Amino acid sequence: MSIVSPPSRKRRDWRSYFPHEIVPFVVGIAIWQALFSAQIWPPVLFPSPLQVVNAFIDDTRSGVLLVNLWVSLKSLLLGFVISCVIAIPLGYLMGLSRVTRNFFDPLVNLLQAIPGLAWIPFAILWFGLGQGAVLFIIVMSIFFPLLHNLLTGIRMVQPVLIEAVQTLGAGKVAVVKHVIFPATLPNLMTGIRLGIAFGFRSLVGGEMIASTDGLGYAIFNAQQYFQSPRIVVGMLTIGLVWLAMDRLILRPIEVRTTMRWGLIRDGLEKS
Numbered sequence: 121m122s123i124v125s126p127p128s129r130k131r132r133d134w135r136s137y138f139p140h141e142i143v144p145f146v147v148g149i150a151i152w153q154a155l156f157s158a159q160i161w162p163p164v165l166f167p168s169p170l171q172v173v174n175a176f177i178d179d180t181r182s183g184v185l186l187v188n189l190w191v192s193l194k195s196l197l198l199g200f201v202i203s204c205v206i207a208i209p210l211g212y213l214m215g216l217s218r219v220t221r222n223f224f225d226p227l228v229n230l231l232q233a234i235p236g237l238a239w240i241p242f243a244i245l246w247f248g249l250g251q252g253a254v255l256f257i258i259v260m261s262i263f264f265p266l267l268h269n270l271l272t273g274i275r276m277v278q279p280v281l282i283e284a285v286q287t288l289g290a291g292k293v294a295v296v297k298h299v300i301f302p303a304t305l306p307n308l309m310t311g312i313r314l315g316i317a318f319g320f321r322s323l324v325g326g327e328m329i330a331s332t333d334g335l336g337y338a339i340f341n342a343q344q345y346f347q348s349p350r351i352v353v354g355m356l357t358i359g360l361v362w363l364a365m366d367r368l369i370l371r372p373i374e375v376r377t378t379m380r381w382g383l384i385r386d387g388l389e390k391s
Contacts, residue, residue, distance in 0.1 A: 167349040172356070175349035184338070189357060192334040195251055196323050199258030200316060206259075207267040208308070215274030215304075216296070232268060236261030236322035244330050253330040254323060261322035262315035269314065273307025274300065309374045316370065320362055 149169050156168040163171070179185035214221040214228075239260050243253035277300055285299050327336025335354050342350035 163348075164346050165348060167352060171349040172352045175347075176353045176356075179350065179353060185353065185357065188333060188335050188338045188354075189361065191251070192323055192327065192336070193361070195254050195258060195334065196316070196319055199255050199319055199323075200262055200312075202255075202259050203262035203266055203315060203319075204312075207263050208270065211267050211270035211274070212296070212300075212304075215271055216300070228264070228267065232264035234260075236318065237325045240326060240329055243326070249330055249332060251331060251333075254326040254334070257322050257326040257330070258319045262319040265318055266308075266311040266315040269307045269311025270304060273304035276307070277303045306374070306377050309370075309377045313366070313370045313374055316365070317362070320358070324358060 153169055156163070156166060160166070167175075176185070210224070214224055236257050239257055240253070243256045247253040247256055285295050323334070324336035324339070327334035328340040331337050335358055339351050339354035342348070342354065
């Protein structure tokens with residue numbers, strides 16, 4: 121009598137991602153090269169892929185690109201931490217206390233409609249030109265998506281779950297720990313992912329106007345000297361860094377979180 125082993129989960133080999141991920145970039149570069157060869161715009165305004173590659177190599181060797189990237193990522197990480205420290209406790213407090221929610225809800229609804237970049241004038245007046253102003257803009261951009269998604273997750277908690285735990289004798293701390301926090305964790309991770317995306321955009325815009333270093337400033341400075349290849353280098357660096365963060369860190373955490381709490385099943389989380 122032979123024992124039939126249960127079917128094992130199939131793991132996608134990394135090579136299966138290659139055509140799906142690379143082909144769009146290859147097509148985009150081909151269109152880019154075709155537009156450059158057509159000479160619709162002068163090379164000083166529309167560089168070729170080869171010019172951008174050479175500029176990328178030069179900026180990497182000189183260390184300028186890495187220094188600017190480090191400055192931007194440091195500001196983004198610090199702004200994210202500050203936003204989490206304020207938004208997460210406030211979100212749970214608003215979600216669990218009707219008095220707190222009624223007090224803060226009108227103010228939050230008003231401020232979340234204001235884009236982070238709209239705070240640049242006040243950021244410069246309050247903090248001057250530099251990373252202080254950029255950090256303030258990042259915090260204002262990450263804070264509200266994070267808070268909004270957390271509040272949405274709290275509102276989606278089914279009252280029957282809370283009542284069931286309370287029937288077993290659980291107190292408020294146990295309800296938060298075993299019901300509310302696990303139920304809101306997927307929404308919290310979605311808010312973190314969206315908040316970082318908004319923060320990255322505001323980071324670049326803020327550095328263009330209110331800073332003297334970072335990727336945004338490098339792009340703005342290259343534009344003043346008509347160094348279009350370096351403009352594209354800065355833009356592509358921003359896009360590639362965000363793509364790496366999203367695919368390698370944020371999206372896997374979000375998927376594992378939703379799988380952990382039963383919102384989707386393994387093998388069905390394709391996006």
